Ligand code: 1VU
């Protein structure tokens with residue numbers, strides 16, 4: 366369960382072909398930063414992006430952030446080169462290798478095997494973690510097996526754009542709602558099933574579930590609503606594609622004072638019930654029982670851990 370203990374409210378994507386952005390990302394408030402070697406890098410620039418990422422791991426002070434690099438997928442000729450460069454040359458500061466488009470637990474096993482060999486040869490002092498991007502129909506269908514495929518696994522991330530393409534969803538937007546997906550009562554959330562399934566698999570395996578990005582980075586209201594939906598369902602944090610999104614995510618994924626105060630009231634009411642020999646009590650006209658203790662304790666523990 367150690368994977369859950371890291372603060373991971375916001376995760377800023379930074380294209381690795383834009384090294385001028387690295388110091389801004391390192392100095393900013395994101396809990397996690399990932400340098401991207403994959404879909405924000407044109408094919409002809411893959412080698413340059415990789416070299417930039419390796420230098421950034423070694424030369425930039427990333428403070429206490431989770432530092433990740435998203436490598437190219439295992440269906441490309443770049444994956445092994447990315448992994449060797451990052452682990453053999455990049456050094457120990459790299460926390461997590463993010464693997465895109467994971468579709469099968471055997472891909473995670475293969476990444477673990479290769480990482481183990483590189484780390485042994487490079488005398489790397491600590492084991493790198495894996496962040497797995499769930500963004501294909503195959504990956505979502507096998508997400509439980511993927512989540513438990515390696516002890517290196519730390520987090521699952523919903524890749525909304527690729528998932529939409531893979532599922533044939535009728536949208537070209539990155540995240541957010543779709544006016545066509547509605548009931549007579551209003552808009553529904555087209556990401557609900559995928560996010561719920563990914564969160565369930567992540568929590569069952571003790572990993573951090575991270576919601577996908579909201580591409581319309583000028584729409585603060587839409588981002589906030591999307592983050593609130595994800596946190597209501599149990600997501601630990603959310604990807605950001607622009608630094609302007611980070612503060613809102615950091616705030617959204619902290620338990621707020623009202624929620625924590627209510628959780629403490631629940632615990633007090635249950636304790637009073639316990640002293641009277643009861644495990645089911647009423648508070649404000651609503652049922653509480655022993656499951657309510659677990660819900661409230663999880664909320665209070667998270668608030669205390671985050672200070
Ligand atoms: O004010 P300054 O000039 O000092 O700084 C600019 C800009 O340089 C900086 N900035 C960033 N800093 C760190 N990390 C970033 N990702 C980043 N983006 C911008 O912030 C200041 C304001 O920038 P801006 O509003 O002028 O933004 P631009 O027009 O320069 O860039 C917008 C995009 C969206 C292109 C840029 O933010 C970006 O490239 N984002 C990340 C894209 C990415 O990594 N995509 C792949 C992962 S997400 C995915 O896979 C989709 C599902």
Ligand code: MG
Pocket residue numbers: 404465500524526527
């Ligand atoms: Mg993707």
